Amino acid sequence: MQFIVATDGSEQSERALEYALDLAATTDAAVAVVYAVDPAVREYAADAPVASFADAENHLVIEDEGDAEARGEYVLGRAREYARERGLDVETELLYGDPVESVTELASRRDADAIFVGHRGMTPQYEGLVGSVAAGLVERATVPVTVVR
Template identity: 50%
Template sequence: MQYLVAVDGSEPSTEALEHAIGVAKRLDARLLPVYSVEPRILVEEGETAPSFTEANDRLYTEDISKAEERGERVLEEAESRIREAGVESESSLLYGDPVDAIAEFAETEGVEGIFVGHRGLSERVEGLVGSVAEGLVEHATVPVTVVR
């Protein structure tokens, strides 16, 4: 039995990780912590920034290697906490839109469920950038536990 837990280093994802660890211990299950690196749109000096439509409503200026480094750090911290709790785990760095990447990975790995933190964004902000938790609830093919 194995469960996926989405982590991003935020307080809500840490709470989701702690909840997932508790469940995994009770069920003698394995945890699969994942971090999704989103593709970034880089605007070079002198270039015109793409419109929001062209940028798929997301505009970032972060180097992919920095995003990967951050993801690896977050996963290492999650793995450390999981090991301390005596739970078996295997982490994965995913690429792409978090909702799509996490839902697809969960299906491919045959997990029993997904744990994800709730960001608590305002309705206005959530409407602009979306919610990974909400997207997973709508698109995942396995049960999703949203931890507040």
């Protein structure tokens, strides 16, 4: 069996990893933990909600790809260490582009049996503007997706 865990370093994605590792330990599944480098939008620069896409440019911080890669490597390193502490080895991989597209394409290429993802990512405001990665994975994936709260 092959499990894919999509992470962004959020508390919910850490719980998704924990859940996937618990299942992997009982099913002898291989686990790949992935982080999608999608530096276009990271977080709000202000507390006020964005009213429209035109208003968004006044409230969003744009991140460069190098910073996004560095953050991804950090998050994946933490995931590897967490798995090792539990006596498990995981493969890690940086993906590039839209998280929904890159994770579902990887799942298809690897003939994965399941995808695990946290319910909410690092920035709920960003999800409110562009949509939830978890919801996108549920809609697009051709394998079961477990969304962990």
